[in-house]
Amino acid sequence: MRTSIATVCISGTLEEKMHACAEAGFDGIEIFEQDLLVSPMSPEEVRALAARLGLSIDLFQPFRDFDGVTVELFAENLRRAEAKFQLMNRLGVDMILVCSNVATATIDDDDVLAAQLRQLGDLAARYGVKVAYEALAWGKFVNTYRHAQRIVDLANHPNIGTCLDSFHILSRGDDPSGIEDIAAEKIFFVQLADAPVLSMDILSWSRHYRVFPGQGGFDIAAFLVHLTRAGYTGPISLEIFNDVFRQSNVRRTAVDAMRSLQWLENRASHRIEKSLEAPDAEPLPEPHLELEQLPIVEPPHGIDFVEIKTEDSEAISELLSQLGFVFQGQHRRKSVQLWTQSEARVVINGQRARGTAPNISALAFRVDNPDMGYSRALELHAAAVPRHHTPDEAELRAVRAPDGTEVFFAHSDSAQSDDNEGASVPAWTQEFGTASGASSYSTALIAGVDHVNLAQPWQAFDEAVLFYESVLRLDTVPGTEVPSPAGLIRSQVVRTHDGAVRLALNLVPHGLDAEEADLDGTPRNYPEHVAFSTANIIEVARRATAAGMDFLKVPENYYEDLAARFRLTSEELAELKDLNLLYDEDADGAFVHFYTETIGKVFFEVVERRGKYDGYGAPNAPVRLAAQFERSRFRGQR
Amino acid sequence: MRTSIATVCISGTLEEKMHACAEAGFDGIEIFEQDLLVSPMSPEEVRALAARLGLSIDLFQPFRDFDGVTVELFAENLRRAEAKFQLMNRLGVDMILVCSNVATATIDDDDVLAAQLRQLGDLAARYGVKVAYEALAWGKFVNTYRHAQRIVDLANHPNIGTCLDSFHILSRGDDPSGIEDIAAEKIFFVQLADAPVLSMDILSWSRHYRVFPGQGGFDIAAFLVHLTRAGYTGPISLEIFNDVFRQSNVRRTAVDAMRSLQWLENRASHRIEKSLEAPDAEPLPEPHLELEQLPIVEPPHGIDFVEIKTEDSEAISELLSQLGFVFQGQHRRKSVQLWTQSEARVVINGQRARGTAPNISALAFRVDNPDMGYSRALELHAAAVPRHHTPDEAELRAVRAPDGTEVFFAHSDSAQSDDNEGASVPAWTQEFGTASGASSYSTALIAGVDHVNLAQPWQAFDEAVLFYESVLRLDTVPGTEVPSPAGLIRSQVVRTHDGAVRLALNLVPHGLDAEEADLDGTPRNYPEHVAFSTANIIEVARRATAAGMDFLKVPENYYEDLAARFRLTSEELAELKDLNLLYDEDADGAFVHFYTETIGKVFFEVVERRGKYDGYGAPNAPVRLAAQFERSRFRGQR
Structure with a gap:
C-alpha cells in the first residue's frame, strides 16, 4: 500500500x-x-x-x-x-x-x-x-x-x-x-x-x-x-x-x-x-491494493513488573513494606531493588535518578514471544530504549510509549525458575538474589497488579491510545470524564479482553490555577498510580493501618453519601470509614479500594473486586482527586 | 438584585x-x-x-x-x-x-x-x-x-x-x-x-x-x-x-x-x-427585581497612546523613526519617551523594565469623562493600577485588563494644548517637552492607530471580551480562526461602532512544538502589535524602505496566489511585491498593509483602508504567522 x-x-x-x-x-x-x-x-x-x-x-x-x-x-x-x-x-x-x-x-x-x-x-x-x-x-x-x-x-x-x-x-x-x-x-x-x-x-x-x-x-x-x-x-x-x-x-x-x-x-x-x-467469497479483482500484515501476536497475559524510578527509595520501600511486599534483593550489578508479593513485582530503579522524585518509569508485559513483540513494535515505529546487559543477565527489550514510559516485553512463560514456595517466577528476578528480605506478614494478601494509571500530557493522549492498541494489542473501552478541583480529567482505559492487563490513560488538564499555569502549563506533579489486587481488602487495610501506613484520608461527607446511595449496614459503613475504604457497586458486583498518600508522583491503590465488577470505581475518583488536591500533592509549590 | x-x-x-x-x-x-x-x-x-x-x-x-x-x-x-x-x-x-x-x-x-x-x-x-x-x-x-x-x-x-x-x-x-x-x-x-x-x-x-x-x-x-x-x-x-x-x-x-x-x-x-x-407599556408588577444601573458612559473616541515597555528602547525607536515618527522628548521626571506622528502616540517606558523585552504594556483610551470611566471600571471589579504623579502632572488613571495590559482613561477633549502646527494634543504630552526631535520626512503620513492586536492567554480570553465590553463599552463582532504553523489562533475583535477603537484579542494556542510546550505551555513570545493607519501606504513603505527598515518578508508564492485570486495589473502586483505589501479586497473596498519585523514581543503594522473596507486582512494573517514562525520569533529558543 x-x-x-x-x-x-x-x-x-x-x-x-x-x-x-x-x-x-x-x-x-x-x-x-x-x-x-x-x-x-x-x-x-x-x-x-x-x-x-x-x-x-x-x-x-x-x-x-x-x-x-x-x-x-x-x-x-x-x-x-x-x-x-x-x-x-x-x-x-x-x-x-x-x-x-x-x-x-x-x-x-x-x-x-x-x-x-x-x-x-x-x-x-x-x-x-x-x-x-x-x-x-x-x-x-x-x-x-x-x-x-x-x-x-x-x-x-x-x-x-x-x-x-x-x-x-x-x-x-x-x-x-x-x-x-x-x-x-x-x-x-x-x-x-x-x-x-x-x-x-x-x-x-x-x-x-x-x-x-x-x-x-x-x-x-x-x-x-x-x-x-x-x-x-x-x-x-x-x-x-x-x-x-x-x-x-x-x-x-x-x-x-x-x-x-x-x-x-x-x-x-x-x-x-x-x-x-467464506465459502461464497467473491475473489478480489486484479490488480488490487496490496495490504501488508504485521506479525501476529497475542495480547499480553499480565504485567510482569512495574518500575518506579527515584533517587531516594526510602518512602516507596516503606509503603510497599506496609502493604506486605517483601524486599527480594538488590540487583547484583545495578542500583535497582526488587520488591515482590505473589505476582506483584515492583522494581525501584535508582540509576541515573539524581534529583528524580518517584515516578512510574516502566511497565513490563508478559507476552508469548518477547522478541517478536519487540521487533513488531519497532516495525510500528516505536522508539527502542537502549539497554545494556551482561551475557549472564536476562535480555529484556523495551520501547518508549508516547508519554515516555518504557514498555518491556517479558516472557509470559515464567516457569524458568521457581521461588522457595514452588511458584514460578521470571528468570530475571534471579539477578536480585532470592528472598533476602522477609515479610512482616505470614501470608501474602496482594495477588498481582490490577491496573496502572498513567498520566498523559495533552499532546500524547490520542497517540498513546493507538500505541497501546497497535503495539500491545490492547482494546479500548468507552472513555469517561472525571471532575477534579483543577478541571475535568479525560480517562481512557486500554485493556485485554480478560482483564489481565488494564491501563487507565488520563489526560491531564492544562492548568491548575492561573498563576501556576503561566509558569508551567503542564501540571507535571499530577500523580500516577499502580493498583494492586487482593481478595481481602479489609485485611490488607487492617495490616497497613497497624503498620502505620499513610492512607489517603477520605472525607466524612463521602460516607454519608454512600449511606444514601447504597444499602450498606451501619457496621459495613463503619468499617469502610474506619479503614478509609471507598466503595462502589453496579449490577455486576462491588468494588472496595483504598489509596495511599502520594510520594513524589506516585501513589498506590489496593482493590478488591467482588462478583463480576469490571470497572475502576470511577464515581470515587473525584474524592481521591480532591483529597490529593487538598493535600497539595499535585499542585507543586502551593 | x-x-x-x-x-x-x-x-x-x-x-x-x-x-x-x-x-x-x-x-x-x-x-x-x-x-x-x-x-x-x-x-x-x-x-x-x-x-x-x-x-x-x-x-x-x-x-x-x-x-x-x-x-x-x-x-x-x-x-x-x-x-x-x-x-x-x-x-x-x-x-x-x-x-x-x-x-x-x-x-x-x-x-x-x-x-x-x-x-x-x-x-x-x-x-x-x-x-x-x-x-x-x-x-x-x-x-x-x-x-x-x-x-x-x-x-x-x-x-x-x-x-x-x-x-x-x-x-x-x-x-x-x-x-x-x-x-x-x-x-x-x-x-x-x-x-x-x-x-x-x-x-x-x-x-x-x-x-x-x-x-x-x-x-x-x-x-x-x-x-x-x-x-x-x-x-x-x-x-x-x-x-x-x-x-x-x-x-x-x-x-x-x-x-x-x-x-x-x-x-x-x-x-x-x-x-x-413606550406609550402602551405594561407597568412592572410589585414587587419585582430591583436592577441596578452603572453610570452611563459613551464608548471611547480613540486611542490616546500606546505604551511599550522595554529595558532597551533603541530598536523600537529606530523602527518608529523609520515609520516617520518624531521623538517628542523624554519625560521630565521619568525614564519614559514619547514618539508621535499626527494622532499616533507611542510611549516607550523604561521604568522598572530591567530585563524586559519590548511588549505592549498599556493602552490609553480617549473618553468623555475619565474619572467616571475609571470609577465605573472599579465598580465592575477591575483592578486599579497604582500610579504616582506630582501635583503639576496630568492625573491619568488606569485599571488592569485580564491579560495584564494597563487600560488608561484619557480626556477625549484634547484641546487643552496646541502643538506648533495648531493641532490639539493631550495635556499630558507637555510633560515631555515639545517637538524636541525632528522627522526625517517633511509630511506625516501616518494618521493614528487603526487597531491593536493583543495576545490573550487561554485563561483570559472570555474574561477579556467581557472586560472590554463592560468596562470600555466596546462591541463584539463574530470571531474568526486563523491557521498558524503552531495551531489555530482564535481571534475576537472588540471595537466601537464607528471603528475609532478596534482591538483584536487573539487566543494563543497552547503549544508550539511538543518539547517546548513541555517546558513552557504558554508561548509567551507570541507577539502583539500596533497597526497604524495611513492614507498612503505606498509612500510610507517607500520611505521606510529607503530608511532601511526591516519589513517582514512576504513569500513570492503569496503574490502568485494574489494574481490568481484578484484582478490586479502586473504593475500593481510588482509594486506590492517590491514593497512587501499584502493585499485584500471584499465587496466594500480594499486593504493594503505591511508588517515590520518583531522586536521582543512587539511588531508594527501599517494599513491603508480603501473604500469602506472594514476588516483586518484576515486572509493574510496566516502569511504573517508563518513568516514570523519561520523567523523563529515566536518560538523562543528554536
Missing part, C-alpha cells in the same frame, strides 16, 4: 513537515495549498526537496467553489484553475483536488456541473493534470460520494475522476459499500480520516476533531476493504484537521500518522483474509 | 471557592453536592464559614432521577431524598434543586409525576425544605420549562416550585417570554448561563461550553426582563460548566462571574427603562 499524508495534518513550516513525513516513512505527500503559499520555498525548491527526500507529491489541494456557477464566474474560475495548473507543473504534481462547491454554486443541475467539469478536464489535460472531484459533506448541491460519482460519470472525461474521503462519507452515516461499484480507474485519490463519534455540525467536527485512523469511532478498515474490492491501487492518504496535531511536535505526529496507517492496513488485511475464507 | 453562584463554576476546594465568591461580592452560593462530598469540612463547618463570610447558602444541588419512576424505586428515592434533607438542615440551606429524570424514568404520565413530587413536598415540608423542579433540556419525559411548570402546577404543593435555567431554555430555542405567565411565588430559583452558539448535542454543549452571561450568544438580558415582569424577586444565580473556568484561578473567575452579573443587570435595567417609555 502506498502511503501519503496531507501537509495540513501536522505542525511547522512546509520544509519541516516534509522532513518529518519522509523520516516517518511516508511514500508521498499532499501539498495543502496554504502551506505552500506561506512558504519561502519556491515551487521548484519544494519539488527538489521532495525528490531529495524520496517523497512523491501525490496531490495538490484544495481547489474550491468551482462547479455549478454562472457563466461569468465560470470563466473566472477557469482562469484561477489555469494559474494553479501552471503552479502544479512547476511543483511536479499531476493531481488536483476539486471540492464540491460550498459558497458560490447557483445552478443545481448535474448536466451543467458535468459540463463545467468536462471543460476543466480539457484545460487540465493541456497541463497533464488530473482532477479528483470530491463531495464535501457540507457541499451546497453535491454532498455525497454517489452524487459526485454521477457527475464524474456524466462528465466522462479521462482527466476527471473522483476523490473519496472517509470523513465526508462516514460522518454523514453513508454506506461506503457503494465504493465497490465505482470503476477503479475513476477513483483518482483516497483520503482517510477517523473521528470520535460526536453529535455536532459536520463542518466543525471536520475542522477540529478529525483523528488518525484507529483513534476515532469510524470503521476505516471496512472502508479500506471496499477500496480493495473496487480495485483501487493508488496511494492511501491521510487528511486530518486536528487542533492538537496542529500544535504538537511535527516529527512525533508524523510517526503517529504512519503507525495509524500500518495498523489500519494490518486490520484491513486480516478482514479480507477472513472474508476470502 | 441578589447575586448567587454555583460552586461548580469555579476551581479549587470548597473552602477556596467560598472565599473567592465572598471576595468577589456575591451575596450567596449554590452548593454543588460533589464539592461538599469531597470536602473535609463537615456541613456544620461549611455553614459556619458561609456565615463568617456573609454568604447565604441559597441552594443545594443537584438531586437527580427522582420523578416518573416505579413504586419500588420511588420508595428508594424518597429515602435518598430524606438523607439529603437531613444534610441540608445541617448545612442551613432550605432549597434543593430536583432535575427532571434522565436515566430512570419509566412512567410518562404528568399526573404520576405530580403525585410523586407532591409526596416529596410533604417530606420536604417536614424538614423545612423547598424543592425547585427544573426541566433539563435532555430530560427523558420532561425537557421544557413549560412542561415542568405544568407538573408543578398539578402537584400544587407549597413546597414544590420551579427552577428556571436560561441554558436549558435557550439552548432548545424555546421562547422565554412564557416565563411572564408563571406565578412569581412558584419561581423558586433562577440559574443563568450563557453559551456560544454551537451546533452540537446539548448535553456536551452544556457540560463544557457554558460561559458567563455576556460571553456567549444567548440573550440573557431579555431573560432577566421576563423574570422581572414575572415578579420574581429571589436570587439570580450563575450555573456554568466550563472546561476553562474549572482550570483557572478561582479568585479571578469569581470576579469575572460577578462582573458578568453586574453587566447583565445593567443591560436588563436599560431595556426595562426603554420598554416602560
Whole structure:
C-alpha cells in the first residue's frame, strides 16, 4: 500500500513537515495549498526537496467553489484553475483536488456541473493534470460520494475522476459499500480520516476533531476493504484537521500518522483474509491494493513488573513494606531493588535518578514471544530504549510509549525458575538474589497488579491510545470524564479482553490555577498510580493501618453519601470509614479500594473486586482527586 | 438584585471557592453536592464559614432521577431524598434543586409525576425544605420549562416550585417570554448561563461550553426582563460548566462571574427603562427585581497612546523613526519617551523594565469623562493600577485588563494644548517637552492607530471580551480562526461602532512544538502589535524602505496566489511585491498593509483602508504567522 499524508495534518513550516513525513516513512505527500503559499520555498525548491527526500507529491489541494456557477464566474474560475495548473507543473504534481462547491454554486443541475467539469478536464489535460472531484459533506448541491460519482460519470472525461474521503462519507452515516461499484480507474485519490463519534455540525467536527485512523469511532478498515474490492491501487492518504496535531511536535505526529496507517492496513488485511475464507467469497479483482500484515501476536497475559524510578527509595520501600511486599534483593550489578508479593513485582530503579522524585518509569508485559513483540513494535515505529546487559543477565527489550514510559516485553512463560514456595517466577528476578528480605506478614494478601494509571500530557493522549492498541494489542473501552478541583480529567482505559492487563490513560488538564499555569502549563506533579489486587481488602487495610501506613484520608461527607446511595449496614459503613475504604457497586458486583498518600508522583491503590465488577470505581475518583488536591500533592509549590 | 453562584463554576476546594465568591461580592452560593462530598469540612463547618463570610447558602444541588419512576424505586428515592434533607438542615440551606429524570424514568404520565413530587413536598415540608423542579433540556419525559411548570402546577404543593435555567431554555430555542405567565411565588430559583452558539448535542454543549452571561450568544438580558415582569424577586444565580473556568484561578473567575452579573443587570435595567417609555407599556408588577444601573458612559473616541515597555528602547525607536515618527522628548521626571506622528502616540517606558523585552504594556483610551470611566471600571471589579504623579502632572488613571495590559482613561477633549502646527494634543504630552526631535520626512503620513492586536492567554480570553465590553463599552463582532504553523489562533475583535477603537484579542494556542510546550505551555513570545493607519501606504513603505527598515518578508508564492485570486495589473502586483505589501479586497473596498519585523514581543503594522473596507486582512494573517514562525520569533529558543 502506498502511503501519503496531507501537509495540513501536522505542525511547522512546509520544509519541516516534509522532513518529518519522509523520516516517518511516508511514500508521498499532499501539498495543502496554504502551506505552500506561506512558504519561502519556491515551487521548484519544494519539488527538489521532495525528490531529495524520496517523497512523491501525490496531490495538490484544495481547489474550491468551482462547479455549478454562472457563466461569468465560470470563466473566472477557469482562469484561477489555469494559474494553479501552471503552479502544479512547476511543483511536479499531476493531481488536483476539486471540492464540491460550498459558497458560490447557483445552478443545481448535474448536466451543467458535468459540463463545467468536462471543460476543466480539457484545460487540465493541456497541463497533464488530473482532477479528483470530491463531495464535501457540507457541499451546497453535491454532498455525497454517489452524487459526485454521477457527475464524474456524466462528465466522462479521462482527466476527471473522483476523490473519496472517509470523513465526508462516514460522518454523514453513508454506506461506503457503494465504493465497490465505482470503476477503479475513476477513483483518482483516497483520503482517510477517523473521528470520535460526536453529535455536532459536520463542518466543525471536520475542522477540529478529525483523528488518525484507529483513534476515532469510524470503521476505516471496512472502508479500506471496499477500496480493495473496487480495485483501487493508488496511494492511501491521510487528511486530518486536528487542533492538537496542529500544535504538537511535527516529527512525533508524523510517526503517529504512519503507525495509524500500518495498523489500519494490518486490520484491513486480516478482514479480507477472513472474508476470502467464506465459502461464497467473491475473489478480489486484479490488480488490487496490496495490504501488508504485521506479525501476529497475542495480547499480553499480565504485567510482569512495574518500575518506579527515584533517587531516594526510602518512602516507596516503606509503603510497599506496609502493604506486605517483601524486599527480594538488590540487583547484583545495578542500583535497582526488587520488591515482590505473589505476582506483584515492583522494581525501584535508582540509576541515573539524581534529583528524580518517584515516578512510574516502566511497565513490563508478559507476552508469548518477547522478541517478536519487540521487533513488531519497532516495525510500528516505536522508539527502542537502549539497554545494556551482561551475557549472564536476562535480555529484556523495551520501547518508549508516547508519554515516555518504557514498555518491556517479558516472557509470559515464567516457569524458568521457581521461588522457595514452588511458584514460578521470571528468570530475571534471579539477578536480585532470592528472598533476602522477609515479610512482616505470614501470608501474602496482594495477588498481582490490577491496573496502572498513567498520566498523559495533552499532546500524547490520542497517540498513546493507538500505541497501546497497535503495539500491545490492547482494546479500548468507552472513555469517561472525571471532575477534579483543577478541571475535568479525560480517562481512557486500554485493556485485554480478560482483564489481565488494564491501563487507565488520563489526560491531564492544562492548568491548575492561573498563576501556576503561566509558569508551567503542564501540571507535571499530577500523580500516577499502580493498583494492586487482593481478595481481602479489609485485611490488607487492617495490616497497613497497624503498620502505620499513610492512607489517603477520605472525607466524612463521602460516607454519608454512600449511606444514601447504597444499602450498606451501619457496621459495613463503619468499617469502610474506619479503614478509609471507598466503595462502589453496579449490577455486576462491588468494588472496595483504598489509596495511599502520594510520594513524589506516585501513589498506590489496593482493590478488591467482588462478583463480576469490571470497572475502576470511577464515581470515587473525584474524592481521591480532591483529597490529593487538598493535600497539595499535585499542585507543586502551593 | 441578589447575586448567587454555583460552586461548580469555579476551581479549587470548597473552602477556596467560598472565599473567592465572598471576595468577589456575591451575596450567596449554590452548593454543588460533589464539592461538599469531597470536602473535609463537615456541613456544620461549611455553614459556619458561609456565615463568617456573609454568604447565604441559597441552594443545594443537584438531586437527580427522582420523578416518573416505579413504586419500588420511588420508595428508594424518597429515602435518598430524606438523607439529603437531613444534610441540608445541617448545612442551613432550605432549597434543593430536583432535575427532571434522565436515566430512570419509566412512567410518562404528568399526573404520576405530580403525585410523586407532591409526596416529596410533604417530606420536604417536614424538614423545612423547598424543592425547585427544573426541566433539563435532555430530560427523558420532561425537557421544557413549560412542561415542568405544568407538573408543578398539578402537584400544587407549597413546597414544590420551579427552577428556571436560561441554558436549558435557550439552548432548545424555546421562547422565554412564557416565563411572564408563571406565578412569581412558584419561581423558586433562577440559574443563568450563557453559551456560544454551537451546533452540537446539548448535553456536551452544556457540560463544557457554558460561559458567563455576556460571553456567549444567548440573550440573557431579555431573560432577566421576563423574570422581572414575572415578579420574581429571589436570587439570580450563575450555573456554568466550563472546561476553562474549572482550570483557572478561582479568585479571578469569581470576579469575572460577578462582573458578568453586574453587566447583565445593567443591560436588563436599560431595556426595562426603554420598554416602560413606550406609550402602551405594561407597568412592572410589585414587587419585582430591583436592577441596578452603572453610570452611563459613551464608548471611547480613540486611542490616546500606546505604551511599550522595554529595558532597551533603541530598536523600537529606530523602527518608529523609520515609520516617520518624531521623538517628542523624554519625560521630565521619568525614564519614559514619547514618539508621535499626527494622532499616533507611542510611549516607550523604561521604568522598572530591567530585563524586559519590548511588549505592549498599556493602552490609553480617549473618553468623555475619565474619572467616571475609571470609577465605573472599579465598580465592575477591575483592578486599579497604582500610579504616582506630582501635583503639576496630568492625573491619568488606569485599571488592569485580564491579560495584564494597563487600560488608561484619557480626556477625549484634547484641546487643552496646541502643538506648533495648531493641532490639539493631550495635556499630558507637555510633560515631555515639545517637538524636541525632528522627522526625517517633511509630511506625516501616518494618521493614528487603526487597531491593536493583543495576545490573550487561554485563561483570559472570555474574561477579556467581557472586560472590554463592560468596562470600555466596546462591541463584539463574530470571531474568526486563523491557521498558524503552531495551531489555530482564535481571534475576537472588540471595537466601537464607528471603528475609532478596534482591538483584536487573539487566543494563543497552547503549544508550539511538543518539547517546548513541555517546558513552557504558554508561548509567551507570541507577539502583539500596533497597526497604524495611513492614507498612503505606498509612500510610507517607500520611505521606510529607503530608511532601511526591516519589513517582514512576504513569500513570492503569496503574490502568485494574489494574481490568481484578484484582478490586479502586473504593475500593481510588482509594486506590492517590491514593497512587501499584502493585499485584500471584499465587496466594500480594499486593504493594503505591511508588517515590520518583531522586536521582543512587539511588531508594527501599517494599513491603508480603501473604500469602506472594514476588516483586518484576515486572509493574510496566516502569511504573517508563518513568516514570523519561520523567523523563529515566536518560538523562543528554536
